[in-house]
Amino acid sequence: MTVHVAFLLVANLHLLDLAGPAQVFSTANDLGYGYRLSYVAETETILTAQGIPVRAQVRWPDLGPKDLVVVPGWSRSRPRQVPAIGPETARRLRCHHADGGSVASVCSGADALGAAGLLDGRRFTTHHDLAGELTVRYPRAKIVRDVLYVTDDRVITSAGIASGIDLALHLVAGDHGPAAAARVAREMVVYARRNGHEPQESVMLRHRDHLSDLSHRVQDVIDERYADRLPLGDLARRAGVSERTLTRAFTAATGLTPLRYQQLLRLERAEHLIGHGTTVEAAARAVGFDDARMLRRLRSRAGKPAEG
Template sequence: MDDSRNIYFLLNKNFHLLDLAGPAQALQEAILLGANFEIHYIGFIDKINSAQNLKVINIDPPPTVIEDNSIVIVTASQYKDEIFKDPESILSAKWLNSIYNPNITLIGICTGCFLIAQSGLLDHKKCTTHHSLTNILQKKYPQLQVVPDQIFVKDKNIFTTAGVTAGIDLILYLLEKCFNLNLSLQVARDLVVYRRRMSNDSQHSIHIQYRNHISPLIHKVQDYISKNYTQNINQSQLAEDHNISLRHLQRSFKTFTGITIHKYINLIRLEEAKSLIENGYKIEYAGHLTGFPNTSSLRKLLNKSNI
């Protein structure tokens, strides 16, 4: 599989720095870790002033054709009643409509959703934006299906986010989809952020919960568990492999995550087993594939989780 991607950041007047810099930094970290991405900054003005009054120059003009597998990210601009009504933004909306196809991924960060809506590409689709603007978005574009209080929403190949740090959450999610969970976790750790995997159903993946800490040791242990949950994980061996005592490992894990190692392993196994069952696997086989010692152990946890 070719994992190469062209990433295009579409900039317009009064863009927000963090809505650009957060996703760009996450992608750059992924590149340093081996992701085959090439980042481009495009717009219909070669000098653009940000909402924070930092001027960006040498912006490339948008290409007439976007390659398959590319990602186009529409950055947010400061909200005003006349947002995206300047000539260059109108050109941006027309350009989005002209290059759009099912083989690219289109992302609207925060108010970037307004520009995509202006292009017509969000008609009758689910989307979101910053929580303070969801009602305004719905009133301005009644043909949209605006979902409030979501970190990000996906409808086919179009993603929209709540903005600010939510742009980072979405990029981490896409890194997992384009590559793997471990790359996404490594980028999140390098950025010192709590990695949240939240899609349009508001589900949190157990693989990425309990990461709101900065202990390198416990992150390493969690990474090991995420890779090896189908195996019989011996906690004494886990402690020895990480050069600490079993007591210290157990105490530190509980301190930093709030739960025990045993519960963390079972939660990961349970999430994976639920997914298999929902996709038609028998409970016995799902338990076997996800590392449960027996079917009764899985049934007990399923009953507690009210599946």
């Protein structure tokens, strides 16, 4: 069976929102999993946010219940008073879903699904910067914050930009099984297929919004070697400062001590491994703990299950 994936392109779209999932389905098809891709828009030429024009067909393809419509996101620089899609496009989306088909969005593409009425009464997610705006715009929908993607009654929404790859891999797994998605991810040299409940922002991103060069340099070391034993004295010597100066500067910049930052990196990586079937004991060893006791304590503080 071949699944027809139709990408609905909106003016000022982000290239990666389109190219990421398109590459997943194209690679899956190359590997024999049966996907056909097409591109539809309200005009034949769409100018992307990155300045590259792309071509699309204005006539919608014939789609069936097994087929999928994906709406990539677009730059928010476009005037907000301009509707994301016209009434005929909204009707097409509603009809496809009513006929048993699936619809998906990446980032601000959720706005188009909302305009079509497909978020009403359903859970959805989007880029964290858009969550508040879309919650106000579509009060009958329920936002799920800080996750990569959400599925609710054949309406699949994902967070920002690169999470479209995770969404597409998830859909390939639903069609052909996790091994097929893993094969596609490996072919694309994607580091790992992330689960939908994983956070949009990693520990590395959440604690990098500061201007301390010293702290950034030390974070670079910890990010690269989080599974190693990193005594404070060694980090201070690498940074060329005293332990006291390092601790004071790092804490002021990140809100964490270097040890706590390393622990959070280890915990985040361990949760990823556990979410993909690794035991707590094996995950603990993989991220640098001598045994699972410290990992269990950290998971307990974070409100995670005692066992994985």
